[in-house]
Amino acid sequence: MPAPEAAHEDSPLVDEDLACAAALASLGLSPARLRRLLLGARPREVWGRLGSGSHPDDPDGRLAARCRPGLPEHVERRCRGAGLSTLVLGAAGYPRRLADDPEAPAVLFVRGDGGVLDDVPRAAVVGTRSPSELGRRVAFDMGAALAASGAGVVSGLALGIDCAALSGARSTARSTVAPSVAVVGTAPDTLGTAEQRRLAASIAETGAVISELPPGAPSARWRFAVRNRVMAALADVVVVVESHAEGGALHTVRAARRRQVAVAAVPGSLRNPASEGTNALLVHGAFCVRDGSDALALLSRLTRWVPASSLSDASPVASPGPTDGLDPLEASVFDALGGDSLGLDALVLRTGLSLSSVALALERLADAGLAVSEGGFWARPGVAPRP
Amino acid sequence: MLATIWSATLQGVQGHGVDVEVHVCAGLPSFTVVGLPDTAVRESRDRVRAAVLSSGFPWPSSRVTVNLAPSSLRKSGAGLDLAVAVGVLTATQLLAETHVAGTGFIGELGLDGSLRPVTGIVPMVDALGPAPVVVPMACVAEARLVSPHVRGARNLSEVVCALRRQAPWPEATPAPAPQVPACPDLAEVRGQPLGRRAVEVAAAGGHHLLLLGPPGSGKTMLATRLPGLLPPLSRADALEVTRVHSAAGLPSAGGLVTRPPFRAPHHGATEVSLVGGGTAWLRPGEASLAHCGVLFLDELGEFAPAVLDALRQPLEEGVVRVRRARGAADLPARVLLVAAMNPCPCGEGAVRGACRCSDAARARYERRLSGPLLDRFDLAVSLSRPEVGDLLGGVAGESTSVVAARVEAARGAATTRGVRCNAELSSAALRACCPLSPAATSLLERRLLTGALSARGLHRVWRVARTVADLDDPHGPMTEQHVAEALALRAGRDTLTTRR
Structure with a gap:
């Protein structure tokens, strides 16, 4: 059987081929079956044979029943309406990074510029949908630092770490900012929340939002797990910011390991369940990164690529200032805080002071920049930065 | 004939x-x-x-x-x-x-x-x-x-x-002495300095209280001890409460209701059962049954949002105006609202990192509470589970009678300002009789400038600070420390404002 690349490069695909490919992608087939169907054949022919019931891959005609005439035109109209371009594996325009992947999607729908998938080195920044505030902040800062230095960010556009990293990447205003890529598990036009839709629109301005599903196609839970292989295939390094012990981000890690893509993780507190997965990754040999500059250093070491700008202006974590000059009350509350993030209850019990004394001391510490509150919990700055 | x-x-x-x-x-x-x-x-x-x-x-x-x-x-x-x-x-x-x-x-x-x-x-x-x-x-x-x-x-x-005067009217059996139901004692709550203080301030100032915390952090325990801290009803209030209870057909011990009532409707409550109404009878709802007492809404997040919003007007005016095509009724409903809820659907949100709810799930849960309703809580505290040591040993806190004495003194100070409790002070009265010290003013100013406090929130903090000061000394000045405590007593709102 000839290689798929050869098949399509001899005679370029015409619009009708793209429409048929999009229609095939809307049937809800598994990525592997879709790939098998389209391998080495023109989408138009595959669609025709399926529709007439004479395709060897569909002996019982189940698929033929779903190949309604007119579907390609319908799906193509919707793609055009949503501003999506259709990329077919093996045809011109399909990203090279993905084309070599053994599990490459046979059809990709791209909102934005499909060309950005190939250009710069990319880091996938992924993690849990229920992160701690600190994790969210780390992801945001990492996304911003990577994009500002010209490294692209790939993520999944799930609420939580994914969205935080992509928002960070979109927040930076430098001229060297690299385009971001969001790989979504739903159809590109059926994102869940307004925040995701806003972020997707912002990413598509310079980067790309890609999906294996055409507009309006229903998604399924398993789609979210299988799209992680696309992220792993597009990335030069996968950074997990926070993940629970059995988190979905670990799918991306497994996909990356199968492809020999480097995996890095951000260490977290032993008390934080949202860091259990990442801490375990570190134990099992993942690269350790703390922030964007660590991730950049790792990326340039792995790809021999030079970041566009150094991060010398990145501010180090604020260290607590001198505690001299505090009155004894404030000093004892400051001491009681230690490295923890504590509720008022715990502080009152730890210090043995009255609630009003503790409250006043905290207000004064906050004014002096020696304590910050977040969600009703108090900590020294740097322990739990406010987003 | x-x-x-x-x-x-x-x-x-x-x-x-x-x-x-x-x-x-x-x-x-x-x-x-x-x-x-x-x-x-x-x-x-x-x-x-x-x-x-x-x-x-x-x-x-x-x-x-x-x-x-x-x-x-x-x-x-x-x-x-x-x-x-x-x-x-x-x-x-x-x-x-x-x-x-x-x-x-x-x-x-x-x-x-x-x-x-x-x-x-x-x-x-x-x-x-x-x-x-x-x-x-x-x-x-x-x-x-x-x-x-x-x-x-x-x-x-x-x-x-x-x-027909053939026989005298039968003698009424003497009414049994009114039984005052025993209220559980506050001393049974171990640890929880914040929660205990919030309950005390709520009782003293009539401030609505929102208790947030994971399951097992003592929210319900604290709320059920609040009525015991309130002073007994005045004669006029007692008559009005008795009238409402009689109209609702609540079993009475045959006498005047002298203790503030405590009502805790289940979260399946309908709008009519909570605020009153119905087609024929215009029955008083739970808000009216709790008139002059405590209305406790446990699992606030599980109540239907429309039902909760129906409470907004009664909370403001102290009366439910039921209007139906076939009749109208004004049902008294001056309640102290105490609500308890988990910070998120899994209940662990108050403990950092322990929550496994997705952002969407949290946002959905918090959306059930409208902003205007949330605004009516002067006090919002985030509780955590008590430490093991506090549960098993630990020093017992003050008992109900000690705290109730302080509450009564503070309520007495409020009556000298012409209101039943500090929560009813108008902003003009606040300025007139509760001046802020310069240090307290600058503390509040900083909060206002950083946007952590709104203008409406300012007056609420101010009233709570007065109550806190009254509990210290009913005639003493209001200091920076009192304002700081008032701010701390509403910091629990922060756990809920993760509406990104």
Whole structure:
């Protein structure tokens, strides 16, 4: 059987081929079956044979029943309406990074510029949908630092770490900012929340939002797990910011390991369940990164690529200032805080002071920049930065 | 032959006098009730006839018409049975008109002629003014709270014998001493300095309180101990509460309600059950039953959002104005609202990192609480589970009686400012009688400048700070420390404002 690349490069695909490919992608087939169907054949022919019931891959005609005439035109109209371009594996325009992947999607729908998938080195920044505030902040800062230095960010556009990293990447205003890529598990036009839709629109301005599903196609839970292989295939390094012990981000890690893509993780507190997965990754040999500059250093070491700008202006974590000059009350509350993030209850019990004394001391510490509150919990700055 | 008997009916928590006119004349035997009766009143025809016959009196074999005046007022409940029966007996001249003139009759009849208690006896007797009233024996104690001339009877024959002066009115069984239900003691709450203080400040200042915390952090335990901290009801308040409870048919110990009520409706409550209403009766809801006391909404996030928002107006005005096509009622509802909820659907959100809820799930959960409702909580504290050491050993905190004494002193200070409690202080009164010290002003200024505090929030913090100061010393000044504590006592809101 000839290689798929050869098949399509001899005679370029015409619009009708793209429409048929999009229609095939809307049937809800598994990525592997879709790939098998389209391998080495023109989408138009595959669609025709399926529709007439004479395709060897569909002996019982189940698929033929779903190949309604007119579907390609319908799906193509919707793609055009949503501003999506259709990329077919093996045809011109399909990203090279993905084309070599053994599990490459046979059809990709791209909102934005499909060309950005190939250009710069990319880091996938992924993690849990229920992160701690600190994790969210780390992801945001990492996304911003990577994009500002010209490294692209790939993520999944799930609420939580994914969205935080992509928002960070979109927040930076430098001229060297690299385009971001969001790989979504739903159809590109059926994102869940307004925040995701806003972020997707912002990413598509310079980067790309890609999906294996055409507009309006229903998604399924398993789609979210299988799209992680696309992220792993597009990335030069996968950074997990926070993940629970059995988190979905670990799918991306497994996909990356199968492809020999480097995996890095951000260490977290032993008390934080949202860091259990990442801490375990570190134990099992993942690269350790703390922030964007660590991730950049790792990326340039792995790809021999030079970041566009150094991060010398990145501010180090604020260290607590001198505690001299505090009155004894404030000093004892400051001491009681230690490295923890504590509720008022715990502080009152730890210090043995009255609630009003503790409250006043905290207000004064906050004014002096020696304590910050977040969600009703108090900590020294740097322990739990406010987003 | 015509007889007119006084009785009363209930609408909302208000009694209304009703003239029961009974007309007996020649014609085909029939028994008609007119004058906007509801089903229970219309059914009284069969009860009254059976009761009259069972009591050994003849039933007229002629045309009986009963009119309930004023005919524009909707009559409900079975309380008019006795008046209809007495009216029939008077119209057929088994009773003389002089026997019944100027006397009110309220009670439900059984088929055997027995008199059954009715709900709402207090407002109904009140509506009849100083006139003597005949009520079922079981209602005598309640009725005597509002009228000195109350006669009790066990059945229709006793009423007739006494009216004919053939026998004296039966002696009322002495009312049992009102039982004050024992309130659990605050000393049983181990640890939880923040929660204990929040409950104390809520009781002292009448500030609505929101308790946030994971399951097992003692939210319900603290809330149930709040009524014990409140001072006993004043005579006027006690009468009003008794009237509402009587109208709602709450079982009473036969006396005045002297302790602030505590109502904790389940989160499946409907709008009508919470704020009152309904089509025919305009029954008081849980908010009115908690009048002058504590309305505790456990699992606030599980209540239907529309039901919670129906509470906004009563919380502001202290009264529920029920308006229906067929009637209207103003139900008193001046409550101290205490609500408890988990910070997120899994309940662990208050512990950093322990929550496994997705952002979307958290946002959905918090959206159930409207901003305006959240704004009405002056106090919001985030509780955590007590430490093991505190649970098993630890020093017991102050007991209810110690804290209640402080609360009473603080409430006394509020009355010198012309309000029942500090939560009712207007912003003008705040400026006039609770000046801020320069240090306290600068503390609040910083909060306002950083946007952590809104203008409305400022006045709420100010009132709470006054209450905190009152608990320290009812006549002392309000310092920076009091303001800092007031701010700390509403910091629990931060756990909820993750609405990204």
